[in-house]
Amino acid sequence: MKSPGAAESRRLVVLLEAALLREARLWKVPLFKNGCIQGADVSSSQYQEIIFWLGEMNRLFHFCPETFALGVCVLNRLLSTVKAQPKYLKCIAFTSLVLAAKINEEDEVIGSVQDLVVQSGCSFSTAEILRMERIILDKLQWDLYTATAVDFIHIFHALLVSGHPHLVPSIGLGSASDPGSPAAGPGLQKRPAGLQAALWTRQVQHCMACHQLWQFKGSTLALAIITLELEVLTPDWFSVFTNLLKKAQVDSGEFIHCKEMVDEYLQSLEFSLPPNAVYIFNSALIPDQQRAWNPTLRLRRGRGGFAQQGDTDEFYDGFRCLYSEETTQQGNNVDSQQKNVSPCPPLHPALN
Amino acid sequence: MEGLLSCWVRICCGEEEEEEEEERKEEEIKMKSFKTSCSSLPLAEADGPRPAFWFSTLQARPPRQQRGRRSSEGGDGEGDGVFPWNPGLRFGSSHSYLSLERLGGGASAVVYKGVSRINGRLVALKEIRVKSEEGVPFTAIREASLLKALKHANIVVLHDIIHTRETLTLVFEYMQTDLGQYLSEHPGGLNSHNVRLLLLQLLRGLLFLHSLKILHRDLKPQNLLLSFRGELKIADFGLARSQSVPGLVLSSQVVTLWYRPPDVLLGNTEYCSSLDVWSAGCIFVEMLQGAPAFPGASDQSAQLQHIWTVLGVPSELSWPGVTQLPHFHPERLPPSRPKKLHNVWKRLQQLPGKTEDLLSQMLKLRPSERISAQEALKHHYFHTLPPPIMHLGDTTSIFKVPGVRLEAEVRAGRKLRPSVLHSAPYW
Missing domain, CATH: 3.30.200.20 (Phosphorylase Kinase; domain 1)
Structure with a gap:
C-alpha cells in the first residue's frame, strides 16, 4: 500500500494535467501593438482600467475570485476573436462577468441581471447585456469552462500541501478544507486556514490587470507568484519549485520572464501607496475582506513588519540558482536589495 | 414485454x-x-x-x-x-x-x-x-x-x-431510455448482474467527473440515460459545477430530495464529491430493490427522518460536528438505532455480503466516511467482472470488453405498487 499522501499527490497531478489541457485548448489573449489591442482601438490603459473595474464589480456582487478570473478569461478570448470598439468595452466586460457568474456562482448568489446592472451603476439596458451574452456565447461557441490562474493557484497550493507537508508549519500553507492535509501545525495558529492561497489569489487578481502580464498563461502566472513567495518563505524553495515547474510543464524561459515582471509589477503597486502602509501591515490582524484589493500583501515585507536580512539572502540565492549565476558576496546583495525594495528610510518594525 | x-x-x-x-x-x-x-x-x-x-x-x-x-x-x-x-x-x-x-x-x-x-x-x-x-x-x-x-x-x-x-x-x-424508465419496466428490481454493470458505469462516470473536481449534484435514475445495449450515460449537468477551490460555500438546494445526502439536508454547505456518492448509493438500492431507497418525503425534515430510521440518528460521537449543522434538531428526533441494511432492503438477503458491504459504505451518514467513487470501483463487489474492465480508456465503453453484456431481466413475482414507481416525465 502506498501512503495516502502519494495517492493524493497522484490525484492532484491528474487534476493539474486536466486543467493544463483545458488551458491549452482555450487560452487566448489579444495581441498588443503600439499600445493598443491589435484590431481594436482599446489602449492598454483602458484595458487595465476595465479589469480593475471588473474586480470592483466582482467584489460588489460578492462573487468569488474564480468568477473574476473566469470573466477576465472570457473577455480576453472575446477581444482576441472580434474587433471590439472601445465604447462597447465596458458592456463586453460586464457581460463576461455575468457569464462567468452563471457558470461559477450558485443561483442564490447571482441575482437577476437587472439587479446587477442597477448595482453596477452603469447605464446599460438589460437587453444590451442579453444581446451581448448571445454574441459572446456564439463567438466562443459556448466553450467557456476553462482553467484560470486562480484554479492553478489552488492546484499548486494543494500539491505543496500534499507533497511537502514539512512546509506546512513553517510557511502557513495549511488549508483545513483540503482533504488529506496534515493536521494544523503550530504556524497555523496565527494564520487562518487557507490564507496563503487566498493571498496568492489576490496577487493573481492584480496581475491580471497588467497588460504586460496578461500575455502569460494562467498556469505560468500562478507559478511565478507562488515561487516569489516560496523563495522568501523557505530555504528549501528551489527543489519545491523545480518539482512544480516540471509538473506544470511550464517553459522555463517564459517562466523566468514572467516571474521578473510579476515581481516588478507587484513592487510598483506597493510604491504607489503611502509608505507607512508597509510598516503597519500585519497579515494576521487584517480581516479577509479588506485584503481583497490591498496591494501590500506581499508577505516578503508583510511578515514581521519588514524584509529581514535572512529573507533577503534567500531571495537572492534563489535568483542565483535560477540563473545559474556564481555566488557573490552577500553584503552587496543585501545593499542592492534594500535600495530596490523601498524608498523609505528603514523604520523599525511595527510597534504592536 | x-x-x-x-x-x-x-x-x-x-x-x-x-x-x-x-x-x-x-x-x-x-x-x-x-x-x-x-x-x-x-x-x-x-x-x-x-x-x-x-x-x-x-x-x-x-x-x-x-x-x-x-x-x-x-x-x-x-x-x-x-x-x-x-x-x-x-x-x-x-x-x-x-x-x-x-x-x-x-x-x-x-x-x-x-x-x-x-x-x-x-x-x-x-x-x-x-x-x-x-x-x-x-x-x-x-x-x-x-x-x-x-x-x-x-x-x-x-x-x-x-x-x-x-x-x-x-x-x-439519442439514448433509447433512462434508468427511471427501465426500472419502471422491470418492477421488483433488476438482474443483479445488470445492476453491477450499471453501477460500475455510474461510478466510472463519477470518478471521471470527480477527478476533474466537478460535482454533478443531481444524480437520479431519470438523469442516467441507457442505450439499448446497456450503456449508461450521466446526463443533465444543469446543476453541476466545478469545485476547484476547496472550502467554497455551496448551495444546499441541490439534488432531488430523495437522493440528497444527510449532511446537505442538515444544511452543510461545504460538501464535496461524497454528495454524488450518496445519490449513487440510493440509485444502487433502487436498482436492486425496484423502489427508491428513501422515497416519499416532501420536505427536508421528513427526508432526514426517513434516513435516520434506517441508518440511525447520528451523534457527536459517530459524526463529530453534526450537532453544529444548521438543521440538526435532536429534540425532534425519536431515538433510532442503525438497522441492518438487509432487513430494510430485503433483496440484499439473496445476494452475497459484498453487495451490502459496498452499499453500506456508499450510504455512510458522515460524508468523510463515505467511500469515494475511486475506492468503490476497487471494491470486491466488482471482482466478478473481467479485470480489463477496470483499465479502459476514458472514452471506451465497458461493452468493448469481451464477455461483458447485459443479462435478461427476469420478470420478478414481487410486483410493486404503481405509486412507488417512477413516472417522472423527464428525458
Missing part, C-alpha cells in the same frame, strides 16, 4: 456487438470530419437499416402513455428513407434537425426525439425556454460549457447547440 426487451438486449449485445462497434467508429470519424468542414461527405452506408428482428420487436410494443419514447424505437438508420440527409446543412442551425416526437418535459425544457438532417442520426433535442429578462438560463450555460469539455464513455455527448432569438436547443446523442 420485459422479457422481449431483455431478449432483444441480449441478442443485440451479443451477436451484433462487433458489427455495431465498427459502425460507431465510422460514425465518429464522420462526425469529426463534419466539424472540421461542412463540405460534401460520403454517404453513411453504415447507417443503413439494421436487421429487422430487434427493431420490429420493439415496434410491436404498444405506445406508452406517459412517455412515448419507446413507441417508435428506431435506430440510427430510421430516418434515412424519409429525410435524406444533406451534408450541405450546417451545425448550429435549426433547419438541420427535424423533431419527431416529444419525449418529455420539465419546468424549463422540453425534450424531443429528432433526427439530424446532416447525417441521419437520431438525436435528442432539448429545447430550453429563454427568459427575456434573464437571458440564457445558468443551467444551460453550465450544461453546455461543461459538456463541451467532458468526453467520457459514461457522460452524455452534446453534439450541437442551436441558439436563436427565441429558443435555445441543445442537441444530444
